[in-house]
Amino acid sequence: MTIPVEKVAGPRRQNKAEFRWSDEHAPADFHERLFELEQKGELVVQRVDTEHIEVPVKYGRTKKVPIGHTWHHKSCGQCGHIPGYSTSIFWVNRKLGIEYEDPTDQTSCTAWNYYASATSNAAAQAAVAVRNFAAAYETGRFPIIHCGTSFGHYKEVRQELLAHDHLRDEVRRVMESLGKPLVLPEEMVHYSEWFYAMRHEIAKHQVRDFSNIAVTVHPACHYYKLVEGDAIYDPEVYGGQRTAIVSEVAQALGAEVRDYSTWFDCCGFGFRHILVTRDFTRSFATQRKIKRMKEEADPDVTLTHDTGCVTTLDKSQFAAKAQDPNFATIPVMSEAQFAALAMGAHPYLVCQLHWHAADYKPLLEKMGIDHEKAWAQFEEATARLERGEQQYLTWEDADV
Amino acid sequence: MSASAHLTPTRADSAAYKLGTTYPDVPLEEKQRLFDEVKTDERFHDYLYGCYECGICVAACPSARYYDFSPRRIAQAAAREDVELVYQQMQEDIWDCSQCFSCLRCPRGNNPGGIITLMREVAVNNGLESAKQALRGYTRIIYKIMSTGTQVSPDMLQADAFPDWGPSVALVSEKLDLWRRALPPETHHTTTTGWQISTKTLVELYLIWHKTGALAMIAELARACTACWRRSWRTCWTKRVTS
Numbered sequence: 001m002t003i004p005v006e007k008v009a010g011p012r013r014q015n016k017a018e019f020r021w022s023d024e025h026a027p028a029d030f031h032e033r034l035f036e037l038e039q040k041g042e043l044v045v046q047r048v049d050t051e052h053i054e055v056p057v058k059y060g061r062t063k064k065v066p067i068g069h070t071w072h073h074k075s076c077g078q079c080g081h082i083p084g085y086s087t088s089i090f091w092v093n094r095k096l097g098i099e100y101e102d103p104t105d106q107t108s109c110t111a112w113n114y115y116a117s118a119t120s121n122a123a124a125q126a127a128v129a130v131r132n133f134a135a136a137y138e139t140g141r142f143p144i145i146h147c148g149t150s151f152g153h154y155k156e157v158r159q160e161l162l163a164h165d166h167l168r169d170e171v172r173r174v175m176e177s178l179g180k181p182l183v184l185p186e187e188m189v190h191y192s193e194w195f196y197a198m199r200h201e202i203a204k205h206q207v208r209d210f211s212n213i214a215v216t217v218h219p220a221c222h223y224y225k226l227v228e229g230d231a232i233y234d235p236e237v238y239g240g241q242r243t244a245i246v247s248e249v250a251q252a253l254g255a256e257v258r259d260y261s262t263w264f265d266c267c268g269f270g271f272r273h274i275l276v277t278r279d280f281t282r283s284f285a286t287q288r289k290i291k292r293m294k295e296e297a298d299p300d301v302t303l304t305h306d307t308g309c310v311t312t313l314d315k316s317q318f319a320a321k322a323q324d325p326n327f328a329t330i331p332v333m334s335e336a337q338f339a340a341l342a343m344g345a346h347p348y349l350v351c352q353l354h355w356h357a358a359d360y361k362p363l364l365e366k367m368g369i370d371h372e373k374a375w376a377q378f379e380e381a382t383a384r385l386e387r388g389e390q391q392y393l394t395w396e397d398a399d400v
Numbered sequence: 401m402s403a404s405a406h407l408t409p410t411r412a413d414s415a416a417y418k419l420g421t422t423y424p425d426v427p428l429e430e431k432q433r434l435f436d437e438v439k440t441d442e443r444f445h446d447y448l449y450g451c452y453e454c455g456i457c458v459a460a461c462p463s464a465r466y467y468d469f470s471p472r473r474i475a476q477a478a479a480r481e482d483v484e485l486v487y488q489q490m491q492e493d494i495w496d497c498s499q500c501f502s503c504l505r506c507p508r509g510n511n512p513g514g515i516i517t518l519m520r521e522v523a524v525n526n527g528l529e530s531a532k533q534a535l536r537g538y539t540r541i542i543y544k545i546m547s548t549g550t551q552v553s554p555d556m557l558q559a560d561a562f563p564d565w566g567p568s569v570a571l572v573s574e575k576l577d578l579w580r581r582a583l584p585p586e587t588h589h590t591t592t593t594g595w596q597i598s599t600k601t602l603v604e605l606y607l608i609w610h611k612t613g614a615l616a617m618i619a620e621l622a623r624a625c626t627a628c629w630r631r632s633w634r635t636c637w638t639k640r641v642t643s
Contacts, residue, residue: 074587076551079594083554083583090585102587104598107549107605115499117535118520119542119621122443124612131604152501164442174611178604221500228504266462266500272534273498278564280466280498288462318566352583357568382582395584 019239026059027229033162043182046137053197058233063187065197068098071136075147076108077307084352086146088340089191091350095343096201105135111153116271122160122167127174129157134180144191148306151190152222155230158184190223192245192305195335196232199252206253207344208367213255216299217246220306221266246305246335253342258297262288269308285316294328301363303335310334317358331360348378349398422488431487437522447514451475457503457512467496471503471512478515494519495534539621546618549605550594554580
């Protein structure tokens with residue numbers, strides 16, 4: 001099923017049946033400058049040289065998304081506070097038989113801190129990015145970036161490095177002192193683009209019926225607003241006039257995607273606000289996002305594809321409910337967790353939903369999941385750890 | 401009057417000056433110096449192309465809905481080189497920005513959020529009061545996260561730090577070690593960092609901070625925080641995390 005363009009244009013507007021981006025307004029394709037600098041020997045470009053899928057991005061261009069042989073650039077907030085997010089990404093890869101690397105030679109992009117406090121500078125931010133790219137390059141695997149902010153920030157860094165000779169020189173000097181080349185990947189690939197690219201393959205492995213599940217989608221600001229051309233826009237979704245990310249994965253899994261008026265609004269995360277001025281974050285997340293979704297679309301779940309968005313939309317609802325008992329909450333998760341559940345993942349051992357705040361149990365019931373039985377299985381597994389029978393649970397333990 | 405006189409803003413052209421200088425104790429030369437620091441950043445000219453005054457950035461801005469804040473005024477003040485108003489914004493406005501970059505919807509191609517990033521950097525580097533206030537109770541966290549390689553850690557989830565997030569936080573905190581060991585990815589068994597990072601990687605990160613000047617900047621902030629920390633240890637959010 002596709003979302004017809006009328007949903008965007010309005011029922012009485014006579015828009016053209018087909019929409020095409022005008023070349024006149026398209027920004028220059030960054031690849032031209034990237035390959036020019038590569039030819040001059042100024043930097044190394046890590047090519048997508050393994051099996052890949054071409055996906056549509058804005059302005060009618062395409063992007064290569066590698067299927068396997070990937071190097072997973074993890075997210076601090078996902079790993080730290082929503083661990084079912086990254087676990088689900090890895091679990092889906094494993095279920096599809098795709099091999100990947102989960103590296104320890106990876107740092108945060110540190111952009112959360114930069115956008116919160118500005119306690120850094122352009123050269124430091126670029127060097128952190130390039131160090132991670134070089135670490136991926138050394139393994140021969142292609143980086144897949146889990147965090148929306150890392151993805152957006154790295155696109156910014158790429159733009160700055162391609163535009164400014166002085167910055168490039170400074171970063172190159174820093175990299176030389178680390179014994180690493182200045183590497184940029186041919187494509188910046190966000191994990192949600194991999195899920196978009198693999199959606200039909202994921203749907204083939206679906207074991208739970210989601211045809212009765214209604215979802216709303218919050219597209220992450222840093223995914224498509226920062227360096228806006230480099231994000232997935234599919235002519236089959238919203239007429240190609242909005243990013244198709246997440247929506248198309250939900251549709252491929254048979255869920256109904258419902259629209260709401262504040263889809264363009266941010267979640268309210270704010271970087272520093274989520275840490276030190278959460279009154280703003282809570283108000284924005286609940287009043288401008290959750291409440292609007294509930295009133296206009298009444299979804300069973302809202303899906304998003306970034307660390308901050310899941311955190312903000314999920315955690316902010318408790319205070320709103322405490323203040324107004326009639327505040328209707330909506331469970332929040334990433335499309336990676338949603339896809340994993342569709343493929344039969346355990347809600348606690350894999351998707352780690354007990355780390356989430358908004359009530360997700362009615363959703364699990366609608367998905368046909370016995371959450372009480374699942375929780376008992378989780379407690380049984382962790383009891384083995386407490387008894388010292390095992391130090392850690394493994395991937396094998398996750399598939400009960 | 402020469403043509404250049406029209407292009408070069410003077411103190412009398414300043415909107416803030418006309419309304420009354422809000423920071424009269426700060427010399428104009430100092431305000432000019434700070435603005436020049438913003439303007440000489442290589443990124444400045446990528447972020448500002450002029451302003452149609454259409455207000456699309458304001459309509460898209462989450463902070464404009466909840467604060468007396470306007471990305472349009474940020475772009476306009478920078479474009480007019482209104483150093484009085486820019487200074488006022490550096491003291492009063494820039495920390496309200498959510499850094500979501502919804503303002504990139506600008507039809508002129510401006511990036512008010514990016515200009516704010518530069519203004520914040522200058523505010524931090526020059527020890528402006530707004531920066532000290534914005535980062536109070538937070539700077540030792542910056543020091544910690546910048547040195548451990550992940551921005552947030554599982555052990556940040558403590559009930560007294562996030563009382564508005566509900567009972568799930570207290571439960572996570574109570575079960576943290578057990579629940580981290582229950583995660584299937586081997587890199588996720590950590591509690592003080594988001595994932596396991598190799599020592600070699602951390603050394604490389606340190607070298608980057610050192611060579612780009614970021615380490616000195618962070619260390620200075622941490623020292624300033626320690627002074628604050630001694631005064632308000634009982635309520636310091638940083639303490640809860642670092643202890």
